[in-house]
Amino acid sequence: MTHERSVFLRALGAQTDRLAPEVRAYVEGPPRGEIGVGEGVFEVAGSPWRWMLRLAQPFMGPGLLVPRYERDVPFTIIERPAEGLSDLPVLAASRALRFRGGLERFDDVLRLGREPGTLVNIVGDGGRLEILLDVTVMEDGALRLTTRSTRARIGGHRLRLPRLLGIDGVVVNGYDRARSRGTITARMRNPLLGTVMEYRGWFRYEHRIAPEQPQGAQIA
Template structure:
């Protein structure tokens, strides 16, 4: 990944074109709630990290340890095996260079379940399609979702998955609907509590909801 005249992008450089969210939204970004805009803008420089800490009112998967059956195919840090209420969590969002894929936003979500923490990792990458992002999920990044970015009437950011692929080395295999998932994430803001909010649901057409979480958080930039 380069910038003008072949200079390599380095930590501390400004992010060309803004965060992946702002690039995907384009002019629509002006409709975002001011506090949501601050969050999705990220740290603004390569290598910067936004740390999020809060509590989910509910989080996890009702399928529990059955999710482990998918791990040989999708890798670790994708499915969680608990479903609890009042779950503390921490998220680290880091702007990083993703080799040939260009600049991406790497995220690690840590669910502080009572028996012990579990992780969900992913990276968001620009898409050649306007208004979309590529979302590679799990530590192995074998699953890629195409996310449509939009702004709700309340000024919140909505991410909705439309298509999914299985990545196996050089192979990129489109997944049929029954073997795929539909995800929706809404990042908002509670004006009364003065806190950012998040609500996410991942559904399979056969199994129903396989992952969900919703809660509120505060943030800081490192």
């Protein structure tokens, strides 16, 4: 994949050279015509507020909330690079978490933000939540995504949530050279509730031939 086709590398710009080689290989993504598939285990995954999220699920829609909380959760992530509006790179990801209590999905789409060094994360099947992320590289070469603001779609409008209702999230993608596998740590917090969702664990990643898509299909 070229630099121009990776939403992460486009956002990072000059910071790209600071990425660890293995992390850069991951965020470059698969070449045209292929998808990225990761298989791994989360040491812990879900939300300690699972009962509250279960109540909110009918209003927020599928692919957004994970109303479970367990340890040693196997998962699969499928990433599909695409082209959005104005032929800018977009990355759609779907995560399947295999809890002992049942399967849960968490889906999102990443596109470039208006400011350099930012991405917009559209979460859930209905795109009910939109998160502006700052994209940086850590001293050890890991990729770090940090929440700057959160918007919710209400009645056809996207409204910025006040801090007390918003989410402060940090996601770090690194690499464990001793075990030759990627690592991921994520925590989403609310000022009132504390941690509302977290997951941390490891995965191994490969490229596979993508299923055929309708000609001209795009992701907005």
